[in-house]
Amino acid sequence: MLPKWHVLLGFLFSALFWILFPKINPLYILLIFLSSIFIDIDHYLNAFYKTGKAGIFHSFEYYKIHGKIADEEHKKGMRKKDDFQFLHTVEIHLIFLLLGLFLWNGFLYIFIGMFFHSLCDIAFMTAKEKLYAREFLFF
Numbered sequence: 001m002l003p004k005w006h007v008l009l010g011f012l013f014s015a016l017f018w019i020l021f022p023k024i025n026p027l028y029i030l031l032i033f034l035s036s037i038f039i040d041i042d043h044y045l046n047a048f049y050k051t052g053k054a055g056i057f058h059s060f061e062y063y064k065i066h067g068k069i070a071d072e073e074h075k076k077g078m079r080k081k082d083d084f085q086f087l088h089t090v091e092i093h094l095i096f097l098l099l100g101l102f103l104w105n106g107f108l109y110i111f112i113g114m115f116f117h118s119l120c121d122i123a124f125m126t127a128k129e130k131l132y133a134r135e136f137l138f139f
Contacts, residue, residue: 001124010036028109035113042087082133091138
């Protein structure tokens with residue numbers, strides 16, 4: 001899913017969350033919004049690792065090319081795994097959930113934003129019949 005959709009959906013989700021729970025500290029709403037977007041920092045790190053080029057626009061270009069190749073392979077019936085996105089794994093989500101339950105409430109809201117982001121990714125990948133491309137577990 002393109003970043004612009006994560007920004008839009010993350011904003012709408014955060015706004016809805018605030019409407020449903022108006023007494024929540026605005027900082028926590030901001031954490032939901034930001035974590036629903038910046039979970040994708042692992043995409044940037046992957047692009048930097050693969051290309052050696054820093055900069056967000058290099059990352060966008062890497063994934064644009066990578067996406068075209070993956071689309072062509074998908075049309076040919078090839079089902080390859082995508083780059084490993086460590087922040088999108090169940091284990092990382094659980095770490096943030098546990099930190100939120102036992103250390104600082106803010107981590108719980110970061111977990112909510114990350115979980116929402118992952119649900120959006122799963123819905124998008126399912127619609128595109130590309131769910132096979134994502135690794136959901138470290139191990």
